[in-house]
Amino acid sequence: MSRTWSTFIAVALLAVQLCTGQKVCDIWSSAGSVVQRGSSFRVYCTFACKNLGKIYSSHPPTAQSYEKLNSSTIYHNVVDINNTRTFSCQSSCRHEGEPCGVDIKSGYLPEQPKNLSCSYNVRNNESGVVLCTWKTGRDTHLQNSSILWVRTVSENHTAGPEAFKVSGKGGDSLSTSFTRSSSVRMISVWVQVKNELGSSASAPVNYTLRDIAMPSAPVLGQPECSSRKCTIRVEQLVRTPYLEIEYRAEAQTWVSSPFSVMQMGQTQVLSISSLEPYRLYHFRARSRFSSGVWSQWSRDISGWTQEEAPAKELDVWYTEASSDATSLQVYWKEPTFSDARGKIICYKVSVYNQRSNMLAANISAGVRNYTVPFCADCEVIVWVCNSIGCSPPSKITAKNKKAKLLQDVKVTADNHSVAISWTKLRTTTVAAEYVVEWYPEGQKLEQLRWTRLEKNANHCVITDLKPAECYEGAVYIHHNDGSVGQNRFTGVISESVPTAGPSVQENVDGNEVKVTWTEIPRGQRGGCITKYTIYLENSGGHQQHYSVLASKWTHTVQGLSPDVYSLWVTASTAKGEGPAGQKVKFYIKQETQYLLIVFVLILVITLFLLCLWQCSAVKQRFWGVFKCLKLDADLDPANSKWAKECTQEKGRMNLQLPQSDCSVAQEEEEPILVNIEELPNQSSEIRSPSDDSSQVPPETSLSPLTEQTTQLYPLTTYIKSFSHDSDSSDHTQSSMDTNSTVDYISSHRQGGSDEDDQEEEDFLEMDGFFPSHNIFMVPQGFGGKLTLDAVKINCTDFFQNS
Structure with a gap:
């Protein structure tokens, strides 16, 4: 039935359009122009010409699917609409007119208020x-x-x-x-x-x-304040029996305050007491009838209370600023706003002894510590001052009397805090208070912090600590008799192994090396360092390690053998050992100093022995002791004792070898006859017996007279003997040396040849016949030749000439 009715309406509308001749199309909705959100309906388009058009929607217009209702009408099904939409119809006739359209709104029915x-x-x-x-x-x-x-x-x-x-x-x-x-x-x-x-x-x-009656909000005037009280004027349009005042200091909650009311004409004056000095207070008020509701709060007003002198002494602590305890570093905490009672202007520090005031200083408000001189009978006093006055004094005195240490001091750390606990002592003295101090390791003077606990306390929880930072501290117990006990502790939050190693420097001295390293940066330590480990590796890969206390940053390794070494240092915490630090290489060289000293000693001893060797007495004693070792030594017939004893017959010697103590085979059993020619000194005092050397008789003897009046062997005369078997036995060679003090007769060698004699002469002429004062050229025996058995050298002459 509804379908038939819709068709009838569409046909009727089309008939009207055709009659009027004004529109080319018409559009409408089956649910009207306003619909419920989520509903479904149809949109119809009717065209005046025989050719059907299309239905468009949205922006820009988009063709929509449609169905044919009859020869002039089409429609589009709209499903679950959820917003306002626009639809239009576009004709396809040759003489197309303006398109037609409609806006369809969607919404909800209003809810009940x-x-x-x-x-x-x-x-x-x-x-x-x-x-x-x-x-x-x-x-x-x-x-x-x-x-x-x-x-x-x-x-x-x-x-x-x-x-x-x-x-x-x-x-x-x-x-x-x-x-x-x-x-x-x-x-x-x-x-x-x-x-x-x-x-x-x-x-x-x-x-x-x-x-439901409610008065208007009161109007408050500017407050007038002293240090503890403020008065405020209140105005109301309608007098109310109830009035409420609230106040608060900066960043605090509102507090309702009792007040007294004083009537002054059309206004009331409220007096608010029990306030704190030097505070900025905010005030507000509201009122109410005997029945009804409270009015709205008034507009906030504010005012400062006046200052008062600080009434509480400072919280003061100290530590020794020098190793000899002649100065103290005094610390104090900034007083709270309530304790300061005004704007802090300065701090005052004084040091007294029994005789005079040693120091009096005014310190600016931003400083929290000061170094003062100190002595055994000194007393340090600290004040804080504002514009009105100063606080009561805080005193520090020397604590020379030592009390017993606390028992069972335990340190427990978690991820957020460190707890220190202890057991109370059973002593006759009464504990006045406990003080717990703490600071980052090695930063006592810079970052010392402390807290005071009452006399019945037995634990303390510290929360403002950085994770993985090593802290040191102590628990002090102060007794009423002035004695002080101290227990030290260390603690750390979230400890870990170090993330870096120390930087190393080495100093090599002989066969030892001095290792010095720097501390790891605080952010890389991971907690409290328990020890350092030095690793030493030689070129063969063999390692040695040395553990060093955490309080030391240097160590000496001794007794190293010559080699190339690698060196590095690691740090350890309770959680484990960290990575290796910087690696360095160094060399241990061969020791040459001792070899040089030994060489110099040997050289000195050698020179000394050579000097002694020039003395005939030393040489005779030496050969007397070691004569068995001189197996091939030949005797010097000219200077030996037996040769001089045989000079009784002038010009003739009976050379008969003495029996040797050593077991050496005798090579010659027959006596050896030697022709001797005496050459006079070329001096005016000694006359040469003959100038013709060719007339020397075969046998020569020395007369006693000649032996008494002239030297047997002049200082400058060299006598060389030849074997009577030699072809040149008739020849005598002389060598004159004015500086010579030695008479020398060349050795007789049995079976010697001319070549041997010539070699001997060539050797003597090569070095100028070994000057007598050259200590390195002492005449020696060569081969089987005869040499001096006693060299006549005066050592004193040698040292004089040198």
């Missing part, structure tokens, strides 16, 4: 303003109109209802206000909301005006 509430704001004694608010519900996506209906009930009649329109969407809540006389006792209100899809209304709410 909720949470309707009203208040009566009394402006004066005659009337007031009623303000009503309510929740609108969800957005309908359509234009809504809201109306507040009000019915008024007075003492003798009822008026209304009266409508108050509210325009605009207004978000999720709406409100409106209206004026009512103070004679009205009760009102009844409800809200109606409409849009193109329909309307809804809330249930009526009845109010008694005095139950």
Whole structure:
């Protein structure tokens, strides 16, 4: 039936168009121009010409699927619409006119208003303003109109209802206000909301005006404050019996304060006490009738209270600033805002002894420590001062008396804090307080922190610590008799192995090396360093390691053999050993100093022995002791004792070899006769017996007279003997040396040849016949030749000439 009716309407519309001749097409929706969101419907297009067109939608227009209703009408099925859409029809006739279109809006029915509430704001004694608010519900996506209906009930009649329109969407809540006389006792209100899809209304709410009466917010004047109290002027349009004042310091919560009221005409003066000195306070107020609701809070006002002198002494601590305890580093904590009672201007530090004031200094407000001289009977006093005055003194005295140490001091660390606990001592003295100090390792003077605990405490929890940072500290117990006990501790949060190794420097000295390293940066230590390990590796890959205490940064390795070495150092914590640091190489060289000393000693001893060798007495004693070792030595017949004894017969010697003590075979059993020619010195005092050497008789003897008047062997005479078997036995060769002090007769060698004699002469002439004062050229025996058995050298002459 509905389908037939739609067809009838389409045909009727087409007939009207054809009659008028004005439109080429017509468009409409089966659900109208406003539909519920999520609904489905049809959009129809009817064309004036015989050729059917198309249906378009959206922007830009897009052709939609359609179905044919008849020869002039088509339609498009719209399913689950959720926003506003535009549809148009486009004709395909030759003389095409303007296209036709329609906007179809989608939305929701308005929900019933909720949470309707009203208040009566009394402006004066005659009337007031009623303000009503309510929740609108969800957005309908359509234009809504809201109306507040009000019915008024007075003492003798009822008026209304009266409508108050509210325009605009207004978000999720709406409100409106209206004026009512103070004679009205009760009102009844409800809200109606409409849009193109329909309307809804809330249930009526009845109010008694005095139950919803609310005064206007008070108006506060600027406060006037002393150090502990502020007074504020309060103005109200309507006098109320109830007034509330709240205040707060900066960044604190509001606190309701009791106050006293003093009436001054149309205004009231409120006095607020129990405030803190030197604080910025904020104030606000509200009022209420004997029935009804509290007014809105007034606008906030603020004011400073005045300063007072600090009433609490500083929290002071100290440590020795020098190794000889002649100076102290004094620390103090900045007082809290409440303790300072004003703006800090400076700190004062004084050092007293029994005789005089040793030091008095004013320190700026930003400084928290100071170094002072100290002695056994000194006392340090510290004050904090503002513009009004200074705090009570904080005193530091020398604690020479040592108390017993605490028992069972334990340190427990987790991921966020370190807890220190101890067992109380059972002593006759009473503990006055405990002080726990802590600081990063090696940073006591720079980052010392501490906390004071009451006398019954037995543990302390430290929370402001950095992870993987080694901390040192101590627990001090102070007794009433002045004695102090100290227990040291170390602690760390989230300890790990070091992430780096130390940097190393080496210093080689002989066969030892001094290793020096630097501390690892704090961020790479991983906690408390327990030890350092030195690794030493030679060229063969053999390693040695040496453990060193964490408190030391140098170590000497001794007794190293010559080689090439590699050296590095690692650091360890309780969690393990870290990586190797910088590797260095060094060399241990062969020791040459001792060899040089030995060489110099040998050289000196050799020179000394050579010098002694020039003395005949030393040489005779030497050959007397070691004569068995001189197996091939020949005797010097000219200078030997037996040769001189045989000079009794002039010009003739009976050379008979003595019996040797050594077991050496005798090579000659027959006596050897030697021809001797005596050559006189070429001096005017000694006359040559003959100038013709060819007349020398075969046998020569020395006369006693010649032996007494002249030297047997002059200082400058060299006598050489030849074997009587030699072909040149008749020849005598002389060599004159004015500096010679030795008489020498060449050795007799049995079976010697002319070549041997010539070699001997050539050898003697080669070096100038070995000057007698050359200690390195002492005449020696060569081969089987005879040599001197005693060399007559005066060592004193040698040293004089040299």
